[in-house]
Amino acid sequence: MTFRHRHLLGIEHLPPQDITTILDLADSYVDLNRRDVKHSDTLAGLTQINMFFENSTRTQASFEIAGKRLGADVMNMAMQTASLKKGETLIDTALTLNAMHPDLLVVRHPQSGAVNLLAEKVNCAVLNAGDGLHEHPTQALLDALTIRRAKGRLHRLTVAICGDIAHSRVARSNILLLGRMENRVRLIGPPTLIPAGATEWGVEVYDDMARGLAGADVVMMLRLQKERMDGGFIPSEREYFHRFGLDPAKLGFAAEDAIVMHPGPMNRGVEIDGTIADDINRSVIQEQVEMGVAVRMAAMDLLARNRAAKPGGVYV
Amino acid sequence: MSDLLLTDARLVDPEAGTMATGAVRISAGRIAEILTQPTEIEEEMLRARNICDCGGKVLAPGIVDLGAKVCEPGERHKESFRSAGRAAAAGGVTTMVTRPDTTPALDTPEQLEFVTRRAAQAAPVNIRPMAALTKGRAGREMVEIGFLLDAGAAAFTDCDRVVTDAKVFSRCLTYARSLGALVIAHPQEPVLSAGAAATSGKFASLRGLPAVSPMAERLGLERDLALVEMTGGRYHADNLSSAAALAALKRAKTAGLDVTAGVNVHHLTLNEFDVGDYRTFFKMKPPLRSEDDRLAMVQAVADGLIDVISSMHTPQDEESKRRPFEEAASGAVGLETLLPAALRLYHAGALDLPRLFAALSLNPARRLGLEAGRMAKGAPADLVLFDPDAPFVLDRFALRSKSKNTPFDGTRMQGRVLKTWVAGREVYTAT
Numbered sequence: 001m002t003f004r005h006r007h008l009l010g011i012e013h014l015p016p017q018d019i020t021t022i023l024d025l026a027d028s029y030v031d032l033n034r035r036d037v038k039h040s041d042t043l044a045g046l047t048q049i050n051m052f053f054e055n056s057t058r059t060q061a062s063f064e065i066a067g068k069r070l071g072a073d074v075m076n077m078a079m080q081t082a083s084l085k086k087g088e089t090l091i092d093t094a095l096t097l098n099a100m101h102p103d104l105l106v107v108r109h110p111q112s113g114a115v116n117l118l119a120e121k122v123n124c125a126v127l128n129a130g131d132g133l134h135e136h137p138t139q140a141l142l143d144a145l146t147i148r149r150a151k152g153r154l155h156r157l158t159v160a161i162c163g164d165i166a167h168s169r170v171a172r173s174n175i176l177l178l179g180r181m182e183n184r185v186r187l188i189g190p191p192t193l194i195p196a197g198a199t200e201w202g203v204e205v206y207d208d209m210a211r212g213l214a215g216a217d218v219v220m221m222l223r224l225q226k227e228r229m230d231g232g233f234i235p236s237e238r239e240y241f242h243r244f245g246l247d248p249a250k251l252g253f254a255a256e257d258a259i260v261m262h263p264g265p266m267n268r269g270v271e272i273d274g275t276i277a278d279d280i281n282r283s284v285i286q287e288q289v290e291m292g293v294a295v296r297m298a299a300m301d302l303l304a305r306n307r308a309a310k311p312g313g314v315y316v
Numbered sequence: 317m318s319d320l321l322l323t324d325a326r327l328v329d330p331e332a333g334t335m336a337t338g339a340v341r342i343s344a345g346r347i348a349e350i351l352t353q354p355t356e357i358e359e360e361m362l363r364a365r366n367i368c369d370c371g372g373k374v375l376a377p378g379i380v381d382l383g384a385k386v387c388e389p390g391e392r393h394k395e396s397f398r399s400a401g402r403a404a405a406a407g408g409v410t411t412m413v414t415r416p417d418t419t420p421a422l423d424t425p426e427q428l429e430f431v432t433r434r435a436a437q438a439a440p441v442n443i444r445p446m447a448a449l450t451k452g453r454a455g456r457e458m459v460e461i462g463f464l465l466d467a468g469a470a471a472f473t474d475c476d477r478v479v480t481d482a483k484v485f486s487r488c489l490t491y492a493r494s495l496g497a498l499v500i501a502h503p504q505e506p507v508l509s510a511g512a513a514a515t516s517g518k519f520a521s522l523r524g525l526p527a528v529s530p531m532a533e534r535l536g537l538e539r540d541l542a543l544v545e546m547t548g549g550r551y552h553a554d555n556l557s558s559a560a561a562l563a564a565l566k567r568a569k570t571a572g573l574d575v576t577a578g579v580n581v582h583h584l585t586l587n588e589f590d591v592g593d594y595r596t597f598f599k600m601k602p603p604l605r606s607e608d609d610r611l612a613m614v615q616a617v618a619d620g621l622i623d624v625i626s627s628m629h630t631p632q633d634e635e636s637k638r639r640p641f642e643e644a645a646s647g648a649v650g651l652e653t654l655l656p657a658a659l660r661l662y663h664a665g666a667l668d669l670p671r672l673f674a675a676l677s678l679n680p681a682r683r684l685g686l687e688a689g690r691m692a693k694g695a696p697a698d699l700v701l702f703d704p705d706a707p708f709v710l711d712r713f714a715l716r717s718k719s720k721n722t723p724f725d726g727t728r729m730q731g732r733v734l735k736t737w738v739a740g741r742e743v744y745t746a747t
Contacts, residue, residue, distance in 0.1 A: 012522075089635070089638070089639065090639065090640060091638055091639075109640070111640035111641070111642045111643065112523055112524035112525050112594070112640070112641065112642065113523065113524075113525075113593070113594030113640055113641045113642075114640035116593055116594055117594065117638075117639070117640055131524070132524045132525075132640075132642070133524030133525075134523060134524035135524070166521075169524060172521075172522065172524060195521035196516040196517055196518075196520070196521055196527065196529070197516070197517040197518030197519070197520070197521050197522075198518075198521060200517075200518040201518065201521075201522070
């Protein structure tokens with residue numbers, strides 16, 4: 001097994017075999033997490049810092065649990081209230097933390113590319129926990145693991161990603177990953193929420209749920225941010241739910257055994273009907289959360305093994 | 317000043333559109349004679365006291381760079397007249413037409429006099445400052461266009477800030493017309509392009525960057541041209557970058573409006589993909605465009621639809637560039653890289669040298685009413701001698717500008733300036 005990366009900044013630079021490597025290792029961590037004693041000493045003695053420049057509960061908790069189960073010393077820093085208010089630049093913050101010799105840095109930042117910039121300036125492994133509208137690689141990996149376990153494979157599936165694609169880093173990472181694993185990806189949403197140039201991404205674009213969902217094996221719903229519902233992108237919440245919200249009737253267009261996914265947190269009654277979200281035969285939303293911890297353990301484990309790699313070396 | 321004879325040069329004449337081999341005699345800061353007959357040249361060489369052998373390299377009218385920013389007053393740590401002047405001389409730029417987007421904006425005759433005085437003390441090349449079009453570049457009240465003209469303002473522009481109020485802009489055009497003043501704008505629909513860091517499309521979407529369609533430029537240009545038609549003003553659309561805007565420009569020129577246009581060299585040589593993994597030295601305003609747009613702009617220069625190529629020299633220090641892409645400052649330094657970058661078009665066969673120097677020297681000089689830019693008897697002896705084929709790899713720390721924010725760092729380039737003269741005085745010699 002070779003996994004030659006210094007950082008996990010996005011799916012863009014991950015070849016298929018590396019994706020498989022992470023998912024295989026994550027499978028074993030799923031088993032660990034289901035035991036009574038959920039602990040390993042893989043990362044014992046290493047320091048993990050979670051830097052969140054943007055609010056997060058779920059992702060941060062997931063990374064924290066992942067680190068703790070592997071025995072790392074985990075520290076959380078809520079950056080949106082800290083040094084940025086004092087006018088410190090991102091680079092200075094990075095250098096300050098770097099001087100404390102962390103081994104793993106988990107970073108979320110509201111601006112695209114900010115995590116890449118930070119990764120250039122530190123000596124440790126950096127995991128992107130979401131940067132602006134760019135990438136959210138661990139989310140795509142946990143989605144992939146969920147699909148692989150539910151469907152038995154991660155190729156030749158038709159995956160429909162529905163909703164606010166334009167403002168979703170989850171969608172971008174998923175499109176890259178699913179495409180790389182040779183799946184058929186469809187994007188469904190109102191044209192105002194489909195990014196410019198999306199048709200050139202090797203995906204099919206629909207503005208109609210019935211046609212877009214036809215025969216889909218996986219239905220991935222995206223969260224619609226409250227601030228986008230004010231008439232700027234869509235006319236109203238209720239029109240959106242009527243046209244693009246996932247209800248039993250619309251789900252009927254998908255394959256009979258289609259699974260329903262959502263990266264959370266959900267807006268019930270906006271993008272997804274409550275009965276579907278709770279339907280244990282269709283919804284794998286809870287599994288996604290479980291896989292999240294396992295995938296993050298796997299990613300940190302693999303990066304920690306490479307942490308001696310020098311900047312500018314063969315590792316990306 | 318004693319006479320100087322430049323011999324064995326390939327002479328670029330952008331007015332005639334021709335190249336010739338010959339010699340140039342300089343006297344009292346002007347071109348006294350252009351000699352192409354071998355016998356004439358030999359006779360002249362016997363008489364001349366100072367001879368410079370150009371070794372068969374190219375001698376052209378010095379570049380008139382329209383829209384270079386020198387950060388005096390306000391941000392001298394980014395660029396001063398001394399550093400910009402040295403960079404210009406080394407880049408073959410003999411006249412810098414400087415932008416007024418300093419801190420504070422250059423909008424009074426007193427400030428213009430300060431800048432003129434500083435420039436004369438510190439810079440070895442000609443400097444013609446432009447003034448803001450509205451006070452504080454705020455887009456509300458026009459500056460003292462008459463006084464500023466008397467003080468030597470070359471043109472009037474709010475640079476990248478669009479005068480959003482059409483009434484204010486039309487009055488500026490009308491008032492400027494009565495004085496023969498040139499109004500320069502960087503056309504853009506300001507609401508559509510607000511906050512954009514990239515050109516909308518596949519690349520910007522994948523990178524998750526806020527983006528704008530090139531249509532915003534066309535919208536801005538169409539509005540400006542309609543107001544020019546309404547007022548009869550003199551107008552130069554600078555920093556154009558997109559194919560979408562060109563049809564409107566062509567229509568205006570065909571209709572006989574007093575309109576010219578410019579492009580900066582980065583939009584002729586780079587495209588949106590050069591940004592790669594968020595390289596902020598490639599962040600420009602307007603943002604780099606698609607390859608189709610770039611090719612259309614090159615063609616527009618070749619056809620003469622676009623009149624002027626400039627560097628849009630914009631010094632930024634490391635602190636303002638070493639930030640997440642969205643919040644990083646825009647712009648690049650270009651005084652020293654303008655010529656080698658523009659020569660890419662020559663090497664690619666898109667333009668010949670006379671055409672290139674029409675865009676770099678002759679057209680901007682003409683548009684601003686300057687005598688420079690010509691290879692003709694009586695013209696100021698502002699000249700650049702360069703080897704268009706000499707290859708080199710650019711090292712940004714070798715640049716003379718105080719700021720080193722060039723997108724060409726580590727790039728292989730072709731074309732080296734050997735000597736630069738301003739009014740017959742040698743201001744740069746390559747070592």
